[in-house]
Amino acid sequence: MELAKRLSKLGTETAFAVSAEAAKHLEQGNTVYPFHLGDMNIKTPDNIIEATYKAMRDGKTGYCPNYGIPKLRQLVAEDINRSHGTDYTIDNVAIQPGGKPTISKFFMAMMNAGDEVLYPNPGYPIYESQIEFQGGLALPYTYHEGKDNFELDIDEIEKKITERTKLIVVNDLQNPTGAEASPQELEALADLSKRHDLFVLCDEAYFDIRYEGKSRSLASLPGMAERCLLLYTFSKKFAMTGWRLGATIGPKEVIDVIAKLNVNDESCSNHFIQYGAIEALTGDQSGAREIVNTLQARRDITVSMLNSIDGVRCYKPNATFYLFPNVTDLMKRKGFDDYGQFRKAALRETGVSFCTRLHFGRPLPGESQLYIRFAYSGIDVDDIKEGLTRFKKWLES
Ligand SMILES: Cc1ncc(COP(=O)(O)O)c(C=O)c1O
Numbered sequence: 349m350e351l352a353k354r355l356s357k358l359g360t361e362t363a364f365a366v367s368a369e370a371a372k373h374l375e376q377g378n379t380v381y382p383f384h385l386g387d388m389n390i391k392t393p394d395n396i397i398e399a400t401y402k403a404m405r406d407g408k409t410g411y412c413p414n415y416g417i418p419k420l421r422q423l424v425a426e427d428i429n430r431s432h433g434t435d436y437t438i439d440n441v442a443i444q445p446g447g448k449p450t451i452s453k454f455f456m457a458m459m460n461a462g463d464e465v466l467y468p469n470p471g472y473p474i475y476e477s478q479i480e481f482q483g484g485l486a487l488p489y490t491y492h493e494g495k496d497n498f499e500l501d502i503d504e505i506e507k508k509i510t511e512r513t514k515l516i517v518v519n520d521l522q523n524p525t526g527a528e529a530s531p532q533e534l535e536a537l538a539d540l541s542k543r544h545d546l547f548v549l550c551d552e553a554y555f556d557i558r559y560e561g562k563s564r565s566l567a568s569l570p571g572m573a574e575r576c577l578l579l580y581t582f583s584k585k586f587a588m589t590g591w592r593l594g595a596t597i598g599p600k601e602v603i604d605v606i607a608k609l610n611v612n613d614e615s616c617s618n619h620f621i622q623y624g625a626i627e628a629l630t631g632d633q634s635g636a637r638e639i640v641n642t643l644q645a646r647r648d649i650t651v652s653m654l655n656s657i658d659g660v661r662c663y664k665p666n667a668t669f670y671l672f673p674n675v676t677d678l679m680k681r682k683g684f685d686d687y688g689q690f691r692k693a694a695l696r697e698t699g700v701s702f703c704t705r706l707h708f709g710r711p712l713p714g715e716s717q718l719y720i721r722f723a724y725s726g727i728d729v730d731d732i733k734e735g736l737t738r739f740k741k742w743l744e745s
């Protein structure tokens with residue numbers, strides 16, 4: 349048997365390997381404090397579950413349109429228009445089985461072999477994987493430590509652009525750093541995209557996971573809706589990671605291609621879950637509010653406990669459920685110069701499980717600072733306190 353040669357270019361989410369190690373540690377009778385995966389241990393609100401049951405009982409168990417059911421498409425367009433100030437219609441929305449499928453379909457629809465694509469690194473690893481798997485050239489851009497959070501250097505991004513650069517991936521409210529573009533950064537990104545005629549994937553998976561202030565989108569800026577494809581997902585804002593439901597929003601011409609890809613890939617997204625999603629968008633919103641409140645309490649304690657550890661520097665992002673503390677001094681003090689060794693020792697000695705910078709793209713030349721990623725979406729406040737107390741004690745011993 350000979351597997352396809354292009355598979356050598358296919359990446360993965362190596363964070364899943366960290367989960368497997370944590371599960372093994374647990375099986376051996378140890379306690380694990382799971383900060384490694386961006387999954388949630390919060391239940392989907394009951395009204396969404398009930399509406400989905402009802403749809404199943406009502407016979408919504410066959411195929412549905414490849415674009416998704418019209419009512420849900422309409423509601424997603426309205427939801428985006430409310431928060432983004434855009435004027436999308438049902439024609440601009442294709443329902444997807446999750447947020448993630450928008451990524452591969454974006455490249456299938458917009459990228460030719462040999463095109464260069466700017467993408468964030470550290471960043472969600474699926475961009476790099478899909479760009480390379482589909483024959484593009486991945487051009488990483490990075491984040492820098494700023495006053496209150498990580499920041500982009502727009503001039504640095506612009507210097508990477510050549511006549512072959514066609515696309516840019518923007519994951520504002522970012523995984524893994526928690527970075528959020530300022531209005532000035534968004535303006536500069538919009539300006540750069542227009543001047544260099546770049547089409548944009550706006551990954552907005554965390555748009556509604558927000559504790560203070562208001563989320564902003566690149567697609568809201570003048571002239572940008574026609575050059576942006578939005579990744580929208582029900583996974584995080586309604587704690588529906590395992591349900592697999594999301595949407596792609598953008599110019600009709602692109603959405604029609606995306607819907608054709610839907611036919612080829614999965615025919616349609618799960619039919620009855622779309623009725624649960626209608627309830628999510630139109631029904632009682634207290635469940636969604638409760639999710640954000642729960643996450644906020646976790647963020648506050650995690651940030652303050654991490655910053656109390658000698659040698660750790662951690663921002664307090666207003667959105668997402670990720671923290672990306674700088675641990676350069678800490679690792680040096682404890683005699684670690686290898687991320688993997690540090691991570692495994694922490695799990696072994698304290699049960700605290702986390703990802704490192706290495707799980708979010710290939711490190712860039714000249715990178716000197718060391719970072720780890722803490723996700724607090726899958727761990728309760730009491731366990732955060734217990735785990736980080738052990739972690740601190742070990743690190744300061
Ligand atoms: C930045 C980013 N984009 C997309 C996704 C995929 O979301 P979904 O689970 O809805 O497919 C994730 C999931 O963690 C993510 O972090």
